[in-house]
Every structure is written in structure tokens, then in C-alpha cells.
Amino acid sequence: MTTRSLFLLPGDGIGPEAMAEVRKLIAHINEKEDAGFVTDEGLVGGSAYDAHGQAISEEDMAKAMAADAVLFGAVGGPKWDGVPYEVRPEAGLLRLRKDMALFANLRPAICYPALAASSSLKPEVVEGLDILIVRELTGGVYFGEPKEIVDLGNGQKRGIDTQVYDTFEIERIAGVAFELARTRGNKVCSMEKHNVMKSGVLWKEVVAATHAAKYSDVELTHMLADAGGMQLVRWPKQFDVIVTDNLFGDMLSDVAAMLTGSLGMLPSASLGAPDPVTGKRKALYEPVHGSAPDIAGQGIANPIAMIASFAMCLRYSFGMIAEADRLEKAISTVLDKGLRTGDIMSDGCTRVTTSEMGDAVLEAYAAG
Ligand code: NAI
Ligand code: MG
Numbered sequence: 001m002t003t004r005s006l007f008l009l010p011g012d013g014i015g016p017e018a019m020a021e022v023r024k025l026i027a028h029i030n031e032k033e034d035a036g037f038v039t040d041e042g043l044v045g046g047s048a049y050d051a052h053g054q055a056i057s058e059e060d061m062a063k064a065m066a067a068d069a070v071l072f073g074a075v076g077g078p079k080w081d082g083v084p085y086e087v088r089p090e091a092g093l094l095r096l097r098k099d100m101a102l103f104a105n106l107r108p109a110i111c112y113p114a115l116a117a118s119s120s121l122k123p124e125v126v127e128g129l130d131i132l133i134v135r136e137l138t139g140g141v142y143f144g145e146p147k148e149i150v151d152l153g154n155g156q157k158r159g160i161d162t163q164v165y166d167t168f169e170i171e172r173i174a175g176v177a178f179e180l181a182r183t184r185g186n187k188v189c190s191m192e193k194h195n196v197m198k199s200g201v202l203w204k205e206v207v208a209a210t211h212a213a214k215y216s217d218v219e220l221t222h223m224l225a226d227a228g229g230m231q232l233v234r235w236p237k238q239f240d241v242i243v244t245d246n247l248f249g250d251m252l253s254d255v256a257a258m259l260t261g262s263l264g265m266l267p268s269a270s271l272g273a274p275d276p277v278t279g280k281r282k283a284l285y286e287p288v289h290g291s292a293p294d295i296a297g298q299g300i301a302n303p304i305a306m307i308a309s310f311a312m313c314l315r316y317s318f319g320m321i322a323e324a325d326r327l328e329k330a331i332s333t334v335l336d337k338g339l340r341t342g343d344i345m346s347d348g349c350t351r352v353t354t355s356e357m358g359d360a361v362l363e364a365y366a367a368g
Contacts, residue, residue: 003036004318007067009060009096012046012080012089013291014354015073017299018306021358022071025310028362029323040067044096045075045089045291055092064096065282069317071310072096072286077293089291097137100282102270103169104176105137105249106312107288109236109256109266110328114335118261118346121233126259131239132184133256134177135249137270139169140199142246163199165245170206172273177243178215183321185240187219191228191248203245225252232256263289264302264343267309269316283317285309295342299353302341304331307361330364 006026010019029035042060043051055075056064064070075089085091096102109131111119116127144162151157174190181188190207192200204222211220223231225248231238232255244252257266266289272282287305295301308331315324339360340349352360 003038005067005069006037006039006313007060007063007070008039008041009044009056009064009070009072009092010041010047011044011073011075011092011291013074013077013293013296014289014301015045015075015291017296017301017354018287018303019071019073021303021354021361022306022310024358024362025307025327025365028366032366033323035320035323044072044092046077046080048092049080049083049087049089053087055087055089056095061095061099064284065100068280068283069313070096070100070284071306071313072284073306074287074289074291076291077296079293093286096284097270100270100284101138101272102282102284103136103138103273104173104271105135105253106180106269106271106316107133107135107253107257107266108308108312109133109253109260110308111260112265112332112335114332114338115261115265115344118344119259121259125235125237129236129259130184131236131256132180132241133249133253134173134180134241134243135253136165136169136173136243136245137249138246139165140246163197163245163247165199165202167202167206170203171210174207174210174243175214176271177241178211178218178220181218181241182215186217187221187240189221189223189228189239189242191223191225191242191244191252193225193248194222195224199245207243228252229255232259257288262302262343264305264341265308266305267312269309269312271316281317283313285313285317299355300342301354302343303354303358304341304361307331307358326368327361327365330361330368333364333368334360 010016111126111129116123119126141163144164192203194200194204311327314320338349
């Protein structure tokens with residue numbers, strides 16, 4: 001039988017509460033569908049700091065590197081505000097992203113029909129929305145050198161960040177976007193600012209060349225990133241996959257996220273390059289939200305973002321497309337029934353706890 005290794009890093013705050021609901025699903029899929037998931041679990045963030053003074057131990061780092069996929073909850077909270085910079089909870093996540101070389105950040109924006117009415121946009125603009133933003137995560141202006149504040153000596157200082165992209169970085173993120181598009185609506189829109197940025201000129205050229213060389217079956221369009229932001233709010237359903245750089249992707253994915261409602265609904269995936277021998281990609285799946293210290297420990301957090309992150313894991317790390325579709329449909333079914341955690345509560349709906357929501361999704365999955 002195939003075995004599939006999952007390394008679970010629940011983290012702090014509501015992270016462990018949300019992860020508990022995913023554990024139920026893993027157990028169910030193993031039992032009913034012989035999926036062969038083998039799980040191990042580690043400490044990250046504040047819980048790791050409390051245990052051994054590091055944001056993640058070398059042992060847990062090694063396990064994350066060796067696993068087929070990592071499921072990450074959330075880290076951070078006021079309890080650790082005073083700890084040294086290098087071992088603060090967020091350092092654990094940054095270390096994972098860096099050591100696993102997770103260059104492709106996938107952020108879907110899906111608007112479940114039952115929640116369309118509570119979007120800040122008109123229901124018809126968002127209802128049925130299903131787009132995917134592919135953001136380059138390890139290059140660009142957040143990492144380019146020089147990066148400094150220079151004292152100009154005349155009472156002025158100069159802050160410098162440098163946008164740098166090399167051909168291979170653009171090629172590999174474009175490749176991820178085109179491949180994902182083939183599994184969805186077969187359309188990619190690439191966003192940059194070639195009108196004012198040299199890196200944007202190169203971005204557009206390399207995306208077009210990658211398309212011509214290997215992916216001409218996929219429909220490719222280009223859009224200036226500012227116009228893209230406008231179009232995301234005007235008529236988001238025109239998009240399927242959007243591929244963009246680190247900075248624009250940071251902003252555009254947050255804009256897209258809010259088309260669909262609560263932070264408690266939003267999953268993400270971060271992928272590395274395929275292993276040259278096995279073809280497997282390192283991957284980490286996590287909700288977009290943080291540790292929500294204001295509601296942690298009360299059993300009221302929305303576990304859907306974590307559960308939807310697991311659905312992405314089934315889809316992208318294990319090719320379990322039918323199961324991923326079924327799990328996403330189970331989420332939709334539960335929302336259609338009117339079950340709501342506090343963050344997505346509205347009139348006429350039934351308020352449920354974290355574990356009630358998890359159980360309902362599991363039940364709908366099992367029935368589907
Ligand atoms: P947050 O995402 O933790 O919370 C923002 C607001 O949304 C809070 O009112 C919270 O109760 C609510 N919320 C978030 N997720 C929810 C869920 N699943 N169900 C119901 N309500 C939910 O962001 P915040 O408050 O800015 O940060 C709190 C801590 O989390 C900080 O220490 C921050 O550094 C950390 N953080 C960690 C991230 C990660 O682990 N990837 C990402 C973002 C923040
Ligand atoms: Mg951001």
C-alpha cells in the first residue's frame with residue numbers, strides 16, 4: 001500500500017483547535033479509503049519556544065523536510081511579544097519557508113454560494129467565484145539587495161529596497177501557474193508593471209516565452225498589476241489563475257481574499273521545486289489567518305480555513321483530486337445547511353463550535 005507522510009505543526013492559539021478537526025478527517029480517510037496517511041507531529045512557534053527555547057527544533061525541521069507535506073496551524077500571540085527576534089514564533093514559519101525553498105504561494109479565493117450575500121461586494125459579483133492567485137514567494141523586492149537605510153549626511157536618509165528577478169525564478173513560478181491552470185479553467189493572467197519597471201519587462205517576456213515553449217494550450221493574458229487590482233474588485237470571475245511577483249502578489253491576494261468573506265475561510269499552499277529524482281514537491285499548507293489569541297482556547301474558531309488547506313494538500317501533494325473536490329463540496333454543503341461559527345454568523349443561521357463544524361464537514365464528506 002502507498003504511504004503518504006504528513007507532518008503536523010499545529011502551533012499556537014487556535015492552531016491546535018483547528019488542526020484537531022483535520023486529524024478527524026485524516027483518520028476517517030485512512031479508515032474508509034485506505035489512504036495510507038502516516039502522521040507525525042511537532043512543535044512550532046510559541047509552543048516550541050516554551051518547550052525548548054527555539055521557534056522550531058532541528059529535529060522537527062528535519063521531519064518537515066522529509067515529509068511529503070507539512071500541515072501548519074498558526075503561530076504567535078502576545079505571550080511571546082518579548083522573546084528575542086530570532087526565536088519569536090514567526091521565525092519558525094520563516095525558517096520552514098526558507099529551508100524548504102517554498103517559492104510558490106497559492107491562495108485560492110473561493111466564494112461559497114451560502115456566503116455570497118455577506119460579501120462586501122454585490123452577491124452576483126462574487127457568487128461562485130473560484131480563482132487562484134499564484135504568488136512568487138522567495139524573490140523580488142522583499143529579498144533583493146541592496147536593502148538598507150543610508151544616512152545621506154545632510155539630515156536626510158534614504159530607504160532602499162531592490163526588486164530583483166532572474167529568468168529561472170520567473171520561469172519556475174510561471175510553470176507552476178500554467179500547470180495548475182491545466183487542472184482548472186486553463187487560463188492564466190500574468191500581472192506586472194512592465195510600463196515602469198525593468199523587472200516587469202523581463203517578467204512579461206519570460207512568462208510569454210515559457211508559455212510559447214511548453215504551455216501554448218493554456219490561454220495567457222497579461223495585465224498591469226494596478227489594473228489587475230481594479231479588475232479583481234470590478235469583475236473577479238473573469239480570472240482563473242493569476243500569476244504575479246512577491247510584492248504585487250502579497251497585495252492582490254489580500255484583495256482577492258476579502259472578496260470571499262472571513263479570514264477563517266481562507267486556505268493557502270506553499271510549494272517548492274520538484275525533486276529531480278522523485279518528482280515530489282516540498283509543500284506546506286496553512287490557513288491564511290493567525291493564531292487569533294482573542295478567541296483561542298474557547299473552542300469557537302472556524303476550522304474551515306485549516307480544513308480547506310488540507311483539501312489543497314490532497315489536491316496538490318497527493319493528486320487525490322476526487323477526495324479534494326469532495327471535501328470542498330462538504331464545506332459548501334455544511335454552509336448551505338446554515339451552520340456557522342461566530343466569524344461568519346448571520347441572521348437565521350445556526351451557531352456552532354469548532355468541533356461541531358469539523359464534525360459536520362466530516363459527516364458531509366462521508367455522505368458525499
Ligand atoms: P489573526 O488572523 O490571528 O486574527 C485576526 C482576527 O480574525 C481576530 O479577531 C481573530 O479572532 C479572527 N480570526 C482569525 N482566524 C479566525 C478563525 N479561524 N475563526 C474565527 N475568527 C478568526 O491575526 P492577528 O490578530 O493580526 O494576529 C494574531 C497573532 O497571529 C499574532 O501573533 C500574529 O503575528 C500571528 N499571525 C500568524 C500567522 C501565521 O501563523 N501564519 C499569520 C498572521 C498572524
Ligand atoms: Mg500579506
